[in-house]
Amino acid sequence: MGASLDLALRMTFQLRVCLVFATVRIVTLTDPSHPNQVILLDTTAVLGELGWMTYPVNGWDAITEMDEQNRPIHTFQVCHVMEPNQNNWLRSNWIPRQAAQKVYVELRFTLRDCNSIPWVSGTCKETFNLLYLESDEPHGPGARFHAADYGKIDTIAADESFTQTDLGDRVLRLNTEVREVGPIARKGFYLAFQDVGACIALVSVRVYYKKCPSTLRNLAAFPDTVPRMDSSSLVEVRGACVENAEERDTPKLYCGADGDWLVPLGRCVCSIGHEENDGLCLACRASFYKAFAGNIKCSKCPPHSFSHSEASALCHCEKGFYRAAKDPPTTACTRPPSSPRNLVYNINETTLLLEWDPPGDTGGRKDLTYNVVCRRCGGPGQPCDPCVSDVRFIPRPVGLTRTSVAVQDFMANANYTFQIEALNGVSGMGRAARQVANITISTEQAGPSLVGMVRRDWSSQNSIALSWQEADQPHAAILDYEIKYYEKEQEQLSYSSTRTKVPSAIVTGLKPSTVYIFHVRARTAAGYSSYSPKFEFSTGDEDSEEVSDQGQVLVIVTAAVGGFSLLVILTLFLLITGRCQWYIKSKLKSEDKRRTQYQNGHVPFPGIKTYVDPDTYEDPSQAVHDFAKEIDPSRIRIERVIGAGEFGEVCSGRLRTPGKKETPVAIKTLKGGYTERQRRDFLREASIMGQFDNPNIIRLEGVVTKSRPVMIVVEYMENGSLDSFLRKHDGHFTVIQLVGMLRGIASGMMYLSDIGYVHRDLAARNILVDDNLVCKVSDFGLSRVLEDDPEAAYTTTGGKIPIRWTAPEAIQYRKFSSASDVWSYGIVMWEVMSYGERPYWEMSNQDVILSIEEGYRLPAPMGCPVALHQLMLHCWQKERSQRPRFHDVVSFLDKLIRNPSSLLTLVEDVHSLPESPEDMPDYPLFISIGDWLDSIKMSQYKNNFIAAGYTTLDSISSMSIDDVRRIGVSLIGHQRRIVSSIQTLRLQLLHVQQSGFHV
Ligand code: ADE
Numbered sequence: 001m002g003a004s005l006d007l008a009l010r011m012t013f014q015l016r017v018c019l020v021f022a023t024v025r026i027v028t029l030t031d032p033s034h035p036n037q038v039i040l041l042d043t044t045a046v047l048g049e050l051g052w053m054t055y056p057v058n059g060w061d062a063i064t065e066m067d068e069q070n071r072p073i074h075t076f077q078v079c080h081v082m083e084p085n086q087n088n089w090l091r092s093n094w095i096p097r098q099a100a101q102k103v104y105v106e107l108r109f110t111l112r113d114c115n116s117i118p119w120v121s122g123t124c125k126e127t128f129n130l131l132y133l134e135s136d137e138p139h140g141p142g143a144r145f146h147a148a149d150y151g152k153i154d155t156i157a158a159d160e161s162f163t164q165t166d167l168g169d170r171v172l173r174l175n176t177e178v179r180e181v182g183p184i185a186r187k188g189f190y191l192a193f194q195d196v197g198a199c200i201a202l203v204s205v206r207v208y209y210k211k212c213p214s215t216l217r218n219l220a221a222f223p224d225t226v227p228r229m230d231s232s233s234l235v236e237v238r239g240a241c242v243e244n245a246e247e248r249d250t251p252k253l254y255c256g257a258d259g260d261w262l263v264p265l266g267r268c269v270c271s272i273g274h275e276e277n278d279g280l281c282l283a284c285r286a287s288f289y290k291a292f293a294g295n296i297k298c299s300k301c302p303p304h305s306f307s308h309s310e311a312s313a314l315c316h317c318e319k320g321f322y323r324a325a326k327d328p329p330t331t332a333c334t335r336p337p338s339s340p341r342n343l344v345y346n347i348n349e350t351t352l353l354l355e356w357d358p359p360g361d362t363g364g365r366k367d368l369t370y371n372v373v374c375r376r377c378g379g380p381g382q383p384c385d386p387c388v389s390d391v392r393f394i395p396r397p398v399g400l401t402r403t404s405v406a407v408q409d410f411m412a413n414a415n416y417t418f419q420i421e422a423l424n425g426v427s428g429m430g431r432a433a434r435q436v437a438n439i440t441i442s443t444e445q446a447g448p449s450l451v452g453m454v455r456r457d458w459s460s461q462n463s464i465a466l467s468w469q470e471a472d473q474p475h476a477a478i479l480d481y482e483i484k485y486y487e488k489e490q491e492q493l494s495y496s497s498t499r500t501k502v503p504s505a506i507v508t509g510l511k512p513s514t515v516y517i518f519h520v521r522a523r524t525a526a527g528y529s530s531y532s533p534k535f536e537f538s539t540g541d542e543d544s545e546e547v548s549d550q551g552q553v554l555v556i557v558t559a560a561v562g563g564f565s566l567l568v569i570l571t572l573f574l575l576i577t578g579r580c581q582w583y584i585k586s587k588l589k590s591e592d593k594r595r596t597q598y599q600n601g602h603v604p605f606p607g608i609k610t611y612v613d614p615d616t617y618e619d620p621s622q623a624v625h626d627f628a629k630e631i632d633p634s635r636i637r638i639e640r641v642i643g644a645g646e647f648g649e650v651c652s653g654r655l656r657t658p659g660k661k662e663t664p665v666a667i668k669t670l671k672g673g674y675t676e677r678q679r680r681d682f683l684r685e686a687s688i689m690g691q692f693d694n695p696n697i698i699r700l701e702g703v704v705t706k707s708r709p710v711m712i713v714v715e716y717m718e719n720g721s722l723d724s725f726l727r728k729h730d731g732h733f734t735v736i737q738l739v740g741m742l743r744g745i746a747s748g749m750m751y752l753s754d755i756g757y758v759h760r761d762l763a764a765r766n767i768l769v770d771d772n773l774v775c776k777v778s779d780f781g782l783s784r785v786l787e788d789d790p791e792a793a794y795t796t797t798g799g800k801i802p803i804r805w806t807a808p809e810a811i812q813y814r815k816f817s818s819a820s821d822v823w824s825y826g827i828v829m830w831e832v833m834s835y836g837e838r839p840y841w842e843m844s845n846q847d848v849i850l851s852i853e854e855g856y857r858l859p860a861p862m863g864c865p866v867a868l869h870q871l872m873l874h875c876w877q878k879e880r881s882q883r884p885r886f887h888d889v890v891s892f893l894d895k896l897i898r899n900p901s902s903l904l905t906l907v908e909d910v911h912s913l914p915e916s917p918e919d920m921p922d923y924p925l926f927i928s929i930g931d932w933l934d935s936i937k938m939s940q941y942k943n944n945f946i947a948a949g950y951t952t953l954d955s956i957s958s959m960s961i962d963d964v965r966r967i968g969v970s971l972i973g974h975q976r977r978i979v980s981s982i983q984t985l986r987l988q989l990l991h992v993q994q995s996g997f998h999v
Contacts, residue, residue, distance in 0.1 A: 036210055037208040041206065042206045053090070059088025060090040060195065061076065075201055078195040078199070081112075086123070090192065091192045091193075092192070094190055097187060106177070106206040107205055108202075109158070109175050109201060110203065112126075133151065133192070153181055182229060211255075216280075220267070227259060242268065242279070244273075250266045251267055269293050272293050284298030289329070317333035318333060324367075334365045335426060336363050337365075337368060340370065343355070351407070353407075354372070354404060363424050369422075370422055370423065373397075392407070394407075394944075396943060402970070411443065415440060416441045419437070457504070468503050479523045480500060480523055481522050483505050484518070498952075512539050519533075520532045609691075611752075611755045614684050620683070628683075633711070636713065648669040653666075696747045697748045697778075719771060725836075738832050739897055740897065741769075741773060742832055745825065760816050761792070761805070789802055805824045805828075807823035819880035819885075821886075822884065829871065833861040867903060929952070929956065941978070947967070950967070960979075961976075
């Protein structure tokens with residue numbers, strides 16, 4: 001027994017040596033270094049004694065050796081393989097769990113395989129047990145060890161044992177095993193290792209828990225975070241912006257169970273004066289600035305500005321340079337302009353024209369304007385006074401953008417000094433002297449002297465007849481007189497004026513029982529006289545008939561002459577438009593029966609096929625299959641991208657057909673990542689288009705559905721969409737060419753309405769033009785087109801509708817029909833005749849709806865034949881059954897094309913009445929110039945009209961485009977809009993006169 005024990009001990013000792021120190025090489029199977037681990041215990045890092053408990057004391061051995069750097073290597077060994085019933089315990093010190101809920105225990109050990117030990121009996125084991133015990137504090141020194149208190153974590157077996165290499169080395173395989181322990185509820189725990197008769201060397205024990213380590217992401221700092229026990233739920237962590245950064249969207253990360261950060265959301269951006277560098281926000285250097293928070297770099301100071309300090313949000317202007325209040329900090333600093341150059345004048349009859357050149361130095365700005373200061377000087381040595389308000393400047397005395405101004409109503413025989421000052425957005429900043437150009441002008445020609453006494457000849461409720469004495473000795477022929485008048489009560493708040501060539505006038509349109517003030521002045525080639533003193537006269541009351549005999553004669557004569565003129569004008573108008581009107585009327589009658597059906601829905605023509613709604617198919621891909629040819633993608637060559645559709649790019653390319661010439665095509669693609677619904681919606685257009693066969697409808701070549709990308713291939717239209725094509729070629733076409741385009745569109749629409757298809761989004765942007773100017777209707781797909789159309793807006797009923805193009809009944813209660821398509825067609829006519837102008841200009845959608853409801857209709861575009869505007873007005877009948885059908889439209893346009901002289905009468909040439917007042921749409925009656933300009937969104941020109949003496953609607957009705965230009969409307973688009981509206985107004989005025997109203 002003693003000999004065998006001795007042998008056993010010797011062997012145990014040898015084995016210990018073999019276990020640990022006979023190792024020639026240690027092969028590490030795993031890499032234990034992880035930054036997301038918080039170490040609670042690492043035996044390899046403990047410098048002093050470990051002080052672990054063994055039970056019984058001769059079970060586990062603690063062996064501490066020193067490595068090359070003189071650091072201790074703590075090893076625990078046990079190898080009682082020869083003795084049965086082993087129960088040897090090794091217990092760690094108390095390990096506080098800190099923030100951990102779950103801990104990981106990593107053991108590195110060697111375990112000898114029993115077969116490799118000579119003479120071992122069946123008592124040899126190849127496993128050991130790992131156990132733990134939770135407690136809130138370490139057990140006291142005298143506490144007894146109770147093995148039963150420990151809970152088992154796992155039985156640990158070796159993966160590897162001693163092995164022999166080919167070279168005969170003895171290689172000790174070091175096992176690494178990791179076990180999870182938790183949840184741990186108490187403040188700490190003990191680990192225990194139970195040996196039941198194995199030969200083990202425990203080389204190291206590491207205990208750690210996992211955390212998501214503090215990190216910087218998207219300029220936000222995230223703290224160390226311990227994951228949840230439950231590995232499927234993440235911990236949401238809010239980041240804090242780094243210094244000099246600010247939140248855009250709340251920065252967030254999620255901490256996963258393995259200590260990895262997941263799903264970054266939100267971000268911070270560097271504040272003003274700071275830029276991002278290596279995850280931090282650093283101050284801009286001197287001479288650089290950053291005016292806005294964001295992840296952009298600091299910029300160099302703009303010209304004429306500087307920043308001496310770091311972290312500048314703004315660069316300051318150099319001396320003498322400024323920024324206007326509205327200038328962004330990114331712009332260069334600028335200065336006031338120098339004075340205008342080469343100021344000259346030219347007197348032409350009653351107008352003095354001042355002209356100059358722009359200043360040599362604009363100060364670096366583009367917002368140059370000019371102000372005119374006028375002074376009138378008496379004789380030599382006499383002082384100069386500011387010009388009184390009766391000198392008129394056209395377009396105005398201040399804020400001029402052109403380098404000229406016309407002066408009117410100046411006094412004859414006077415000296416004037418004019419100063420022209422150039423200004424820009426920074427004029428008046430700083431103390432720089434004003435830079436002006438001066439000129440002194442003498443109006444040498446003698447002007448007329450004062451008008452004599454003004455008398456009232458008679459008055460009625462609404463009129464006063466005046467006469468006055470001619471100037472005593474006029475030095476020049478009097479061209480005319482101007483009578484300025486206003487209500488005494490209103491005293492100059494607003495005034496009206498009228499002109500007459502004789503020294504008398506009947507001022508009409510006055511209020512009954514109201515006192516008016518009158519001034520009269522004369523005009524000769526040399527200019528105006530000053531106004532006469534004021535004369536007060538009142539109109540009669542409602543009951544009085546204070547009209548002199550002479551007055552009655554005048555009224556009767558005026559009425560007779562007026563009536564006769566109206567008769568002549570009316571006859572002329574009937575001659576011009578009668579044929580068209582008659583045509584439309586007779587056509588309307590013959591179609592009356594069909595119209596009722598048309599109003600209620602589609603009635604197919606016998607023998608004409610009917611459109612099939614692909615949505616009625618149970619399987620939408622069957623509709624595609626039925627109506628569209630599948631094209632082999634190898635036949636398609638894509639050449640370039642020409643646009644972007646809702647579903648993907650639109651490209652141009654070529655389509656090869658065996659035995660035929662390659663054809664140019666447009667290819668609509670469906671971008672990757674689409675849903676089934678998007679694919680169905682995309683292909684719906686092909687199932688619709690594939691049913692059409694008409695030269696004015698875009699032709700479908702086929703589809704690619706069996707490979708990616710999914711494509712719709714249609715004929716190529718060289719000139720793209722009609723609206724942009726017209727805008728690009730403004731004014732380039734003859735009326736006949738434009739009518740030809742309109743005829744094509746109407747013919748395409750006639751085909752669609754015949755087969756029962758309602759387009760719902762007919763607009764110039766949805767018409768394509770080929771290189772022969774043939775127009776074809778495109779963009780099909782029912783509701784989808786409206787989603788796609790940038791013009792479509794949501795109505796109060798929730799639908800998305802292109803308001804400006806849509807008939808009122810379709811907007812109000814979604815009654816879409818071929819009749820509502822006809823309304824849209826009228827708008828397309830207007831778009832074509834105005835070369836792509838936006839219908840109703842900048843009016844809001846809400847205002848468009850209201851004004852249509854009130855009876856307002858778009859006026860004829862400039863240069864539009866009367867016949868076409870009449871057709872537009874018919875398309876815009878409120879009552880949809882009254883609108884023409886597309887058949888009517890096509891034959892009407894055909895007649896016009898066959899008889900081009902019918903297109904010669906332009907709206908601006910018509911000074912007569914329409915065929916009958918019932919045919920006139922119910923236009924609103926404007927009451928003042930201001931209202932009228934407001935209604936066409938041209939209010940900015942109110943002062944130009946008033947300053948030029950156009951104070952009544954009557955007075956503007958004879959204005960030509962030249963007049964409009966002359967009063968200072970310089971933009972061609974605005975000139976057009978005003979002139980078109982004047983033409984319509986002229987018709988309205990005639991209509992109103994005929995009905996006996998006064999405007
Ligand atoms: N843009 C959209 N469709 C087109 C087509 N068919 N031809 C030319 N340009 C287009």
